[in-house]
Amino acid sequence: MRDIIIKTSGLTKDYGKKRGVFDIDLEVHKGEVFGFVGTNGSGKTTTIRSMMGFIRPNSGVCAVNGLDSWTQSADIMKNVSYVPGEIAFPALKTGTEFLKTQAKYLGVTDFGYMNHVIELLQLDPTANLKRMSKGMKQKTAIVAALMGEKEVLVLDEPTTGLDPLMREAFLQLIREEKQKGHTVFMSSHIFEEIEAVCDRVAMIRDGHIIDTASLYDLRHPSVKNFVVKFEREPEKQRFLETAAFRAESKDAASCAIVCKIEQLDALFHLLKDYQIVDLQENHRSLQQQFMSAYKEELTQNGNNG
């Protein structure tokens, strides 16, 4: 078993009226990029605040590197960088001034990596902090967090306000961090970016974890879905009758096929004998997975209630 960097068990913070988080159990391993997805107000930020030791859980524990988040938060911070969800800077003049102050807090004296990040994100830190656009502020916050080159990164919706190009640059940075063996915990409600960089992902809804999935499974599914379109309908009928695959007819000339990885070869050999006009693989996205888990939970709740 790999080292556990972040661990919460039974973490509960009840704000009343069903708000808050309840019984959160998470384990983030070393070197992993862990995604945390959920709708607005589902409890992502509350969970992260508990991890950082900003709020005290009603029950349950939260530990980073084996240190309790609430009682030893300052020690935890030696190895953790944080990008808050809400960006508000101290009353300093320019971005440069802010980054310099931040370097002093962190004890950073070598600005090589910081400049690398600034370059990658195309940030102009000399701008006035108060007049920065949302995207610029977000970039500044990312630079401030990354410059410490800490082993653990906790990012609360780090890509809000970034344009698609910058989002890509940011994801590149996350990949770099991963290569260095750093652990990243990031929350988001944008499935694509989580899908692009994360190893595992937890889904939260109304304060409850509803699913934890490995993106490896999502990227390397054991079962593939195809939609095949035959030239003529009788051919489709023939295929449906003879083939040993789970298949069901869709519209006129096409049908959906569910095929295990081991059977792929057999499937394509079989299809050689047919006149195929279209072949499409249906990729199951994280979003679909989330939606189905979300709906499942809903129906379960409906039955219980």
Added chain:
Amino acid sequence: MEITDKKTARFFSKPLMGQTIKSNWALCLAILLIMVLLGNVMNYAMSMMATERTDVDVTEYQESFYTYLGALAAYDAMTQQELSYQDFADGNNEAAYEAAFELLNMQAGMDLSTEGFQSAIEGLAQSGISLDKYVTQFEYIYALNRSQGVFDQEELTVSGMLTITLDMMGVSSEMVERMSEMDPASMMNQMYYTAMGLLPIFILIVILANSLIADQVDHGSMAYVLSTPTRRSAVAITQMVFMLVVPFLMIAVVCATRIGTSFLFYDEVNVTGMLALFGGMYILVEAVCGLCYMGSCLFSQSKKSMAFGGGLAVWFFLASMIGLFGSENMVNTGMGVEELSIFNKLTLVGLYDVDALATVGTGSVDTAFVWKLLVLAAVAIVCYAVGAVRFSKKDLPL
């Protein structure tokens, strides 16, 4: 990667202090300028007031001057001459006066001389009141002295006439007497130290206390401090140190300039008394500071902390203003009512005993200020402690 200092900041964070200074120095400087200006202009005004009213006792000279005038009046009546103060002052006819005084000395066994007259005039001139006015007053006294009441045959006096006239105008003679006893310098002192001088620094500490903790928590910028190896206690203590040092420096500068200008405006300066007054002011300001700091630590919303700290400071200031109209000096001038002095008990400023503190460095020290300042110091210590502990233990929305 080179991290030179990976220690956790437990009690003090230098970068945070730097950040706090950078974000607040302009405001502090502006308020300091206002305070210096206010303090020294007040000082100048008070020095002007003091020179207008000299405290030189001229009663003796006045008596002697009136004796001479009386003698001259008697001599004029007797010898049909026209000797007078004005004539004497012109100095054309000294021989006539010498002769007159000699005659009077012989007749009435008095001890008059031109030199004596001259010294009485010079002595009386110190009062700053024109001698013509004394002469006119003498005219009234002399005239009244020579007659008596038509009905009761009682003696008529100038002061008796004045009292009756004022009584009929609705001004009680008691008040007139008190007015003459009133001490404008002490009144101005009271006003400066308990109201006007406090207003700028109250405004400053309300803004500072809010922006140092609550505002940063509310906006979320505190996250950048607390996501570094900086304990909450270090944040609380660093900001506390700022709140302790800044008012101290500001009051010290105001005090220094005020002592400096005092040496320009006055001949004699009670330096220890002034140090005691400003020292007391610092303790008072720290008590209010402590309250504002506590509010800033208790509330996570900037507006609530502002309402708490600002509300209290405004109340203290207003109550002290109203209380001023209940002070002895104001009551004496007829501008106040004694009942209003209850407001002095409803404000922390009431524990800053300016009159007692002003006696430090003089012969008779009134030690009533000691326990009051101790109460203020206790308020400050308790509030700072409660605030710092609460800040280290509460949930922060970062």
